[in-house]
Amino acid sequence: MSDYKLPVLPPKFDFETKTVLKQLVNSNRALAELKGYTDTIPNKHILINAVAINEAKDSSAIENIITTHDELYKAMSSSINIDGSAKEVVNYRKALWYGYQLVKKHGFITINNIIEIQSVIVENNAGIRKIPGTVLKNESTGEIVYTPPAGESEILKLLDNLEKYINEDDDGLNYLINLAILHYQFECIHPFFDGNGRAGRIINVLYIVLKGLLDSPILYLSSYIIKNKANYYRLLQEVRVENKWEDWIIFILKGIEETAYTTLSLVKKFNNEIENMCEEIKNTLPKIYSKELINLLFYEFYTKIDYIKKGLDVTRKTASNYLSTLEKAGFLVSDKIGKERIYQNKRLYDLVKHFR
Ligand SMILES: Nc1ncnc2c1ncn2[C@@H]1O[C@H](COP(=O)(O)OP(=O)(O)OP(=O)(O)O)[C@@H](O)[C@H]1O
Numbered sequence: 001m002s003d004y005k006l007p008v009l010p011p012k013f014d015f016e017t018k019t020v021l022k023q024l025v026n027s028n029r030a031l032a033e034l035k036g037y038t039d040t041i042p043n044k045h046i047l048i049n050a051v052a053i054n055e056a057k058d059s060s061a062i063e064n065i066i067t068t069h070d071e072l073y074k075a076m077s078s079s080i081n082i083d084g085s086a087k088e089v090v091n092y093r094k095a096l097w098y099g100y101q102l103v104k105k106h107g108f109i110t111i112n113n114i115i116e117i118q119s120v121i122v123e124n125n126a127g128i129r130k131i132p133g134t135v136l137k138n139e140s141t142g143e144i145v146y147t148p149p150a151g152e153s154e155i156l157k158l159l160d161n162l163e164k165y166i167n168e169d170d171d172g173l174n175y176l177i178n179l180a181i182l183h184y185q186f187e188c189i190h191p192f193f194d195g196n197g198r199a200g201r202i203i204n205v206l207y208i209v210l211k212g213l214l215d216s217p218i219l220y221l222s223s224y225i226i227k228n229k230a231n232y233y234r235l236l237q238e239v240r241v242e243n244k245w246e247d248w249i250i251f252i253l254k255g256i257e258e259t260a261y262t263t264l265s266l267v268k269k270f271n272n273e274i275e276n277m278c279e280e281i282k283n284t285l286p287k288i289y290s291k292e293l294i295n296l297l298f299y300e301f302y303t304k305i306d307y308i309k310k311g312l313d314v315t316r317k318t319a320s321n322y323l324s325t326l327e328k329a330g331f332l333v334s335d336k337i338g339k340e341r342i343y344q345n346k347r348l349y350d351l352v353k354h355f356r
């Protein structure tokens with residue numbers, strides 16, 4: 001197996017089979033529905049984070065990094081140093097945001113962007129694999145199933161080809177088929193010592209944004225990959241060994257359809273809850289209600305006196321008064337983390353926490 005040479009893209013295969021095209025219609029439709037709904041709603045920052053938190057948590061769980069939402073919450077909101085599994089999840093979320101900003105700013109994804117994204121995920125600058133010896137094993141038997149390309153120049157050559165493929169416009173608009181192809185290719189190039197899976201899953205959603213299929217990185221696709229991990233690994237392997245492209249493409253397309261609907265239902269619930277809270281605050285606390293305050297409250301899952309002070313240009317005392325009023329009325333729950341008092345938007349956070 002170690003003398004296997006990974007071919008460059010595009011693969012020699014006729015992708016547009018009847019089954020694929022049929023599934024493609026459904027997947028595109030689901031994604032368009034999600035896009036249509038999210039385009040119309042305010043408070044996108046917190047919404048993206050709502051999806052990103054679960055995405056990051058699940059995505060990190062492929063590596064058996066299990067962490068609780070409560071640990072995560074502490075890790076996200078406090079400026080004190082955190083360690084362990086919560087940190088991995090926070091890094092994943094950070095990498096996703098970082099990548100999203102790059103795509104929005106430049107309108108393309110380069111090899112260097114991918115290297116930067118991976119370095120945020122693993123928190124080191126090791127970059128592309130330089131030393132040979134990386135092998136992929138079957139998790140249960142320990143048998144070596146694949147030896148990815150070795151040597152920096154060989155890896156860069158393949159990445160260069162991948163970069164072109166990512167940034168190319170497709171006249172046929174079969175971007176979702178391309179996504180499946182490039183995810184396979186990226187994982188087979190396996191350019192890094194670690195974090196290839198996580199980087200690859202971030203690239204998936206960035207690609208969707210890059211091609212304008214969604215405006216924000218809010219597709220909760222990793223959960224599907226994780227739920228179907230055994231199949232995912234088997235299908236990757238079968239593409240390479242048996243050229244079974246169709247099953248792989250269908251697997252990814254189905255995942256996109258399924259997760260677009262799951263994400264849509266989360267987004268709807270989330271947005272309704274925000275609307276309810278706005279109404280309630282307006283009606284029960286008219287003295288402190290303002291549109292600006294609402295925007296600050298629904299920017300993140302937590303807020304601090306400082307943010308309110310700066311955001312509304314009020315004194316510390318006023319800011320503190322606003323937050324304690326909101327807490328007394330049950331909209332926020334505060335907690336002291338280190339020296340800071342953090343006000344959690346508990347209703348929204350609980351919604352995300354229990355969403356499955
Ligand atoms: N046989 C295979 N052929 C191609 N790619 C594979 C194969 N087995 C695993 N992979 C890919 O390698 C990834 C794991 O690589 P790596 O450990 O570098 O990434 P990670 O982000 O640390 O882990 P994880 O994906 O488990 O979270 C898997 O997610 C999968 O995409």
Ligand SMILES: [Mg+2]
Nearest residue numbers: 063194195196
């Ligand atoms: Mg790993």
